[in-house]
Amino acid sequence: MSQNLGRGAYPNTRLRRLRAQDFSRRLVRENQLSCDDLILPLFVIEGRSETQRVASMPGVERLSVDLLANKAKSLQQLGIPAVALFPVVDPSVKSDCASAAHDANGLAQRAVRELKNAVPELGVITDVALDPFTSHGQDGLMDHSGYIVNDETVEVLVQQALSHAAAGADMVAPSDMMDGRIGAIRTALEGAGHSNTLIMSYAAKYASAYYGPFRDAVGSAGNLKGGSKASYQMDPANSDEALHECALDLQEGADMVMVKPGMPYLDIVRRVKEELRVPTFAYQVSGEYAMHCAAFENGWLQREAVILESLLAFKRAGADGILTYFAEEAAQLLQG
Ligand SMILES: NCc1[nH]cc(CCC(=O)O)c1CC(=O)O
């Protein structure tokens, strides 16, 4: 009687049988990571043949616009479907009204033209948010009390998105978390004849401390001076609210939604995918990249295996694709 306690169907059922050989592991593998899943974020700067390292993101370089054509060609050859552009402008270009954000000849707009001109097949995604262009480093306009005002910000975001579409962006990605901006941008795009411009909404974007290295990379960290984005980005304690955010943005005209950060929020990815069943993306953000790199550099984690495992985890959680600073390296590993 007590002999069978806890044994289940063993030895008839041995889950290790399928794991014993490579062929059978491959046959029953439930999820796959492929190059088609990868989006590479790119930081763009002014200048000619200029590259700049980002101290807190080892291996990531900001590139001047003229270097984008070659970059685009190699990414295309690696099978990476799209890049996400982040402009890094000189402090002299920043202002309280962030007008440089919608300059038809601004840095992001020129970068889009350069990329689409060089490799038309590579998808170009632009960031719609004001933080690279505001003197205070917040994603929206600030009133006298320091509050980030919603509706006035949305008007500027609409101008920014229109200028990106006019430059040839395939997809605009609002990362600002203002209410109602997806609907306003969608209406404006339709009105301007850009009915096929895609919108990837940073719909469930959390007020996370994992964005630190990104703020170094775009040069907004100093301006922010420890300022918080908690009045517009989501509380990390919330989960139901992410579904509310995603559902609203879809209703307003988003084509796909994103959860951000990534690995600490895979439960949110899973819920969004399961309950809404729409194209769902996740962002393995700068802080995740930085902590992985720190462990690799110390020899504490095995670089190649951990990169691929970390990205496969997004797929298992239900993500259709991942924005990751490892995109290029992962694509190389997947090809090799
Ligand atoms: N609009 C801001 C923006 N767009 C993308 C990121 C973070 C990306 C990363 O950390 O890799 C941020 C940072 C923030 O909200 O402060």
Ligand SMILES: [Mg+2]
């Ligand atoms: Mg929202």
